Structures are given as structure tokens and as C-alpha cells.
Amino acid sequence: MQPSTFPGKHDQIGVRIVAAIGRRGELGLNNKLLFRLKADMANFRRITASTPLLMGRKTWDSFPKRPLPGRPNIVATRNLEFMAPGAHIYSSVPPALAAGRAMAAQSGVAEVSIVGGADIYAAALPSATHMTLTEVEAEAEADIFFPVFDRGEWREVASVRLEADADNEFAFVIREFERR
Numbered sequence: 001m002q003p004s005t006f007p008g009k010h011d012q013i014g015v016r017i018v019a020a021i022g023r024r025g026e027l028g029l030n031n032k033l034l035f036r037l038k039a040d041m042a043n044f045r046r047i048t049a050s051t052p053l054l055m056g057r058k059t060w061d062s063f064p065k066r067p068l069p070g071r072p073n074i075v076a077t078r079n080l081e082f083m084a085p086g087a088h089i090y091s092s093v094p095p096a097l098a099a100g101r102a103m104a105a106q107s108g109v110a111e112v113s114i115v116g117g118a119d120i121y122a123a124a125l126p127s128a129t130h131m132t133l134t135e136v137e138a139e140a141e142a143d144i145f146f147p148v149f150d151r152g153e154w155r156e157v158a159s160v161r162l163e164a165d166a167d168n169e170f171a172f173v174i175r176e177f178e179r180r
Helices: 038-048 057-062 093-107 118-127
Strands: 013-021 025-029 053-056 073-078 087-090 111-114 128-135 153-162 172-179
Touching: 013 025, 013 038, 013 118, 025 128, 038 087, 038 128, 038 172, 053 093, 053 118, 073 093, 087 172, 093 111, 093 118, 111 118
Parallel strands: 013 111, 013 128, 053 073, 053 111, 073 087
Antiparallel strands: 128 172, 153 172
């Protein structure tokens, strides 16, 4: 079932975009993440714990373990024959987001996490209430980029800088934003 709307408290559920990007907004190359930073991965698990995860098919395919445990996995894909055992499949972002909000409301969590890829981020950006961007201080070859957005629409509410070390190849800043 793909309801387009769910009446009730789901309208109060936030939408958080979670992404790690390079200096030029780089996200990935050949369906693989560009940056594997242990501290960022730990932050990803912390932020998305228990929240419904909304992603595209290629992001789903990129995960070494599927579904990601401990939270509903939602895949938006135009491929109506796509199968993703353990995930909820929707044909586009609007019904997937509505379902995610309903799942969040039902389980008592405050938001849905949008975890990629670029087309999903772009489609969800107008609905996003929060963003967690890991801005990696590096440039990499990429074929997928984070969508351009107006930073004036967002207020930075927190940030933490981490230096490169044995577990994190590059320095990076994790920034938390709220929509103004």
C-alpha cells in the first residue's frame, strides 16, 4: 500500500538529510561512497538509530549489509520490479516520505532520515527540516554530487571539527542545520 497522505501526527515528523560531502559537494563514484571516516559512520548510526531511512535503489545496493538493522528501510525507485527484501518499496519520494513519517509517528520517533542518493536528496530537500552534513576537507573524483541548495534558508545550530587520524583519512566538520 502506498498512501499519499497519512492523517494525524505524522505532519509533525521532521525530515533530516544526512550526507558526507567533499569540498565540491562530491558524494560518490561508481555507486560507492567517497569517504569512509570511522567517526562519521558512528555519527550516522547515532543520528539514524530507530528512524525510518529513506534512500534510492542505488544507495540500497551500495550497502554491504541490507537492510540496515534497527530501523525501517524505505527505498524509492522507478523500477517497479525492484525487490529489496526487508525494505518497503515506493515508486517515488512523496509516497515514500509519507510512509516514513507514518512509521516514525507510529514508533514514536521524531524524524525520517534521508540517506541518499543525489536524486533522493534533491526530491526531499523541499520537505527537509534538518540537515546533518559532514563536510570533508578533501576533493575526490566523483560522478554523483549533493544538490545545490540555498544556505540562506538554513541556520547552523552546531558543528564539530575532527582532524585526520588513524581512523579518519581526512579532517572534516559535521554541521547540524535547521531550516529557518
